[in-house]
Structures are given as C-alpha cells and as structure tokens.
Amino acid sequence: MKRATWLMLACVLQAAAAAAGPLTVEVVDKNGKPTPNAVVLLQVAGLGGQTPPPLPREATVAQERMQFVPAVSLVARGARVRFVNRDPWDHHVRSSAAGAAQFTATGKDAFELRLPGHEEGKPAQAVEVTLDQPGVVGANLLGCYIHGSMRGFIYVSDTPWAAKTGGDGTVRFADVPDGPVQVRVWQAEQLIDLPPQLLQLTRAPAQVRVQLQVVPRRARL
Numbered sequence: 001m002k003r004a005t006w007l008m009l010a011c012v013l014q015a016a017a018a019a020a021g022p023l024t025v026e027v028v029d030k031n032g033k034p035t036p037n038a039v040v041l042l043q044v045a046g047l048g049g050q051t052p053p054p055l056p057r058e059a060t061v062a063q064e065r066m067q068f069v070p071a072v073s074l075v076a077r078g079a080r081v082r083f084v085n086r087d088p089w090d091h092h093v094r095s096s097a098a099g100a101a102q103f104t105a106t107g108k109d110a111f112e113l114r115l116p117g118h119e120e121g122k123p124a125q126a127v128e129v130t131l132d133q134p135g136v137v138g139a140n141l142l143g144c145y146i147h148g149s150m151r152g153f154i155y156v157s158d159t160p161w162a163a164k165t166g167g168d169g170t171v172r173f174a175d176v177p178d179g180p181v182q183v184r185v186w187q188a189e190q191l192i193d194l195p196p197q198l199l200q201l202t203r204a205p206a207q208v209r210v211q212l213q214v215v216p217r218r219a220r221l
C-alpha cells in the first residue's frame with residue numbers, strides 16, 4: 001500500500017475511535033412516571049466527544065416558605081453555595097452526607113449554621129459555604145433543627161458528566177464518546193443505590209431509561 005493510503009486509513013481509524021454522539025437518559029419512578037430532581041452521572045471510557053461545560057461553582061439555596069429552594073442543587077466540588085433565608089423566622093442550615101443515619105456535625109463535609117429571619121424592608125440574611133472537602137462529593141442532606149420537615153440536597157460532583165433531570169425526567173448529553181459508558185442515577189428517595197447501567201455507545205444517538213424502585217414525593221424544582 002502506498003504511504004498516502006496508509007495515512008488515509010489511519011485518519012479514518014482515528015475518526016472512528018473518536019466518534020461520539022448524543023445520549024439521553026430518562027429517569028422514571030416505580031410507576032413509570034418521569035422523575036425530576038434526579039442526578040445522572042456518566043463514567044465514560046472512550047475518546048473524543050465534548051466534555052460538558054463545568055458544573056456551577058456558585059449556587060444559591062433559599063429557605064422559602066419552609067422549603068429549601070431548589071430542593072436539589074448540582075454543583076462542582078469547590079463550589080461556593082450561598083444560603084439565603086427569605087422566611088420571617090430563623091432557620092438552620094445543617095448539612096451532612098446523605099445516607100448517614102443521622103446528621104453528623106463532626107464529619108469533614110458537615111456544617112451547621114443559623115440564619116435569622118428576614119425582616120421586612122431589609123435584605124435577607126445570607127451565609128456562604130465553600131464545598132471543598134474531599135468527603136463532600138456525592139449527595140449532601142440539608143435540614144433545619146427547628147423545622148424537621150425541611151429537606152434539601154446538594155449534590156457535589158467531581159465530574160462534569162453530571163446533570164439533573166428537569167420536569168420531564170430527562171437529561172441529554174450532547175456528545176458522549178463511543179465505547180463503554182456507565183450510567184448512575186441518584187435520587188433522594190431512592191435509598192438503595194441502583195445498580196449502574198452499562199451501555200456500549202456507537203455513533204447512533206442513544207437513549208436509556210432508568211427506573212427507580214420508589215415513587216418520590218413531588219418537590220419544587
């Protein structure tokens with residue numbers, strides 16, 4: 001074979017190795033209904049594709065009408081999260097690794113603080129926390145000592161291959177490299193980890209559906 005032919009072949013092979021395509025992941029509950037506020041994480045092994053834009057390094061979580069809003073935040077490790085109390089009464093923000101049987105204020109990833117209630121005509125009280133501890137990766141449960149029903153989550157990811165499902169229960173990654181891909185889904189009320197799904201992506205657009213074993217309560221997005 002001529003040198004030029006070899007070169008061409010090499011280019012074709014390289015293009016094939018670096019191929020990528022869109023991947024849509026739909027998260028549904030036990031009844032098959034789309035589930036918002038689930039975090040989808042990919043572990044990609046192939047080459048090529050376009051790494052998604054970095055996750056937010058800043059986020060705001062409000063305490064509003066006795067709820068954390070948004071109920072689930074997805075941020076990069078090292079993100080600065082600002083907590084704002086918009087209710088007229090005090091709230092706590094306490095955080096610990098989700099899945100722990102109870103709040104542990106001693107862990108590296110744990111913190112707790114108290115935010116005074118919002119006085120009319122004054123700016124709402126806010127505190128900023130930086131999530132830069134190694135142990136902080138994963139789901140972190142937010143709560144309030146005074147109002148036991150308040151639950152929120154901050155999911156800290158050290159990979160940009162992560163997205164939160166919207167109202168349609170779906171996330172779409174535009175350009176996932178071909179080859180083996182592991183899909184993991186976290187959802188606050190799915191207490192038993194779902195087994196990761198293994199896909200073998202080819203050039204064609206791919207779609208996968210992940211079903212939870214629970215029916216989560218509706219929460220604000």
Ligand SMILES: [Cu+2]
Pocket residue numbers: 090091092144145146147150
């Ligand atoms: Cu409270």
